[in-house]
Amino acid sequence: MADIARLAGVSKATVSRALNRSTLVSEDTRTRILALASSLNYTINIGAQNLRLKQNRTVGVVVPYDAGVRQELSDPFFLSLLGSLADALNARGFDLLLSRVDAEQLDAAATPFDTGRVAGIILIGQWRRHEQLNTLAARQVPMVVWGAQAPQQRYVSVGGDNASGGMLATGHLLAAGRRRIAFIGDITQAEVAQRYRGYCQALAAQGLAPDPQLCVPASFLAQDGAHAVRQLARRGVVYDGLFACSDLLAMTAINTLRTLGREVPRDVAVVGYDDIALASYFHPPLCTIRQPVRAAGEALVASLMALIEGRPAESLQLPAELVLR
């Protein structure tokens, strides 16, 4: 900026004003400065500007990883959520700083905030240790979390309506005449637990009780769909419907059912969750519960903006929708 000032024969102050389109600078000095700046590919240094203005137009998006697995960022649902966050932030003139933290050390998620890198944090992905989030919130870290609402939660969350999703999925299978419906998912995860609750409610509405033999634990790793189906086979339990808590689980489950000689949907009807892009290309057509990714990104960003500006923000549940295929 000093260079531009020298070349234009004015002071740094005038250059600053011209570049910020202040009205306190004459028409022709402004155009002269602007021309000079663009010819030199000069742009205001945001770091210095932030320092001076004590502002910050960057948001941190944090995705936890399992220290053990150290797997790639690979869940299609979270990946597409990330894309929608990028768009929602860009639209508001915010940058997105992506970082990954150990799922057990969630307090590390606040580092980019503590170091002044970002104005707030959006947390997406899977983890447990909810109490660490409360600790962060107590520290006044502006933060919005994707996921289920916990009973004692002191932070703002945005999530899908998992209970309703579970009901829709199970209700659809029941409506198709299925009566023995298996459930695949990790019910120690809050979101999955809510889907399981919806599952139980839908069964109860038909006067059916959930059979614990039909509930199989599974992580969000795709291959667990295969494990779960084999587990059901080992248990020797009879079933004609299957509700999988992600589309990836549903797909591997379907392939495994096929290798076990069971035809989908004739022998076992399957419903997945998320409605990832690939669900519509799968064969047989995969019926699923859509999570509104676009709206989710928007809502997460809108809530975070409120927190950053000191306005209150409510936790939110977005509607789940049954996609028939």
Place this chain on the structure above:
Amino acid sequence: MADIARLAGVSKATVSRALNRSTLVSEDTRTRILALASSLNYTINIGAQNLRLKQNRTVGVVVPYDAGVRQELSDPFFLSLLGSLADALNARGFDLLLSRVDAEQLDAAATPFDTGRVAGIILIGQWRRHEQLNTLAARQVPMVVWGAQAPQQRYVSVGGDNASGGMLATGHLLAAGRRRIAFIGDITQAEVAQRYRGYCQALAAQGLAPDPQLCVPASFLAQDGAHAVRQLARRGVVYDGLFACSDLLAMTAINTLRTLGREVPRDVAVVGYDDIALASYFHPPLCTIRQPVRAAGEALVASLMALIEGRPAESLQLPAELVLR
């Protein structure tokens, strides 16, 4: 930092030294300052530190979008590449700033660099306008691009070996006895053009000539796989093999073949490209060309680090690998 200094009864300089683990500070003042800082959740403000040190440990990852479609960031291959970039950068203590630019305005990709936000740029995704990249490179923007090597390119690129990938895919189909092999892909894209070249070479090795009737244009949008298969049907052209330039195209192509009453792989054998996670769960099993995502992220970051540190960096091609399923 001033607060900490006051509370510890020392100067800001001492606090700075203690926090940076300088040896010029006595053992017990250091521990006292460190304790104070952590109890207050205080961390050095990176923005101010960067300004003072004229350094920057952030890298910009830029993903172009089509202004028309304004689609979500959704290509599974680029998404997983993004994940591997996040890991590779994190491992080096760098942050990742994600931004999206209009594919027609690639010069905007340099904005985060011009504004001093990032030390360099990694560009992934699809675009045309290669000449804009040369312009950026001429401006000395440290930049590494994922993709094909162009003849007159003045920037550093890292990409897969597309010619070899095309040969492997086609060679596999030929080895399976297929002789009429369709090609689906947008050969105006440099990477796809190279795959097409590999396709032609593999055919030539068997004394076959490529039939233009068998080459169908398609974008990377998944549904184009369906369009392409219908196009082939309209042309009334006979084929028993199909090489699709992405797994998504292959999957929609397969589903469309099925609706047209053609069985895969009996009537038409199919090979895809990328080896995205879902390829292994697809039915029928999808044979594909693997792009080494992990190595790609590493290589992109390593090359960018070289450029940032003023070392030379060579453009690079990573080996393609045939995945049989």
Place this chain on the structure above:
DNA sequence: CTGAAAGCGCTAACAC
């Protein structure tokens, strides 16, 4: 309308 000067939070000579 424009310039001089102070200061955002930090670090690195240079003193002591």
Place this chain on the structure above:
DNA sequence: GTGTTAGCGCTTTCAG
């Protein structure tokens, strides 16, 4: 060992 001071690139009073 520790403190003083100048300055990274910017904005913004306050004077002119």
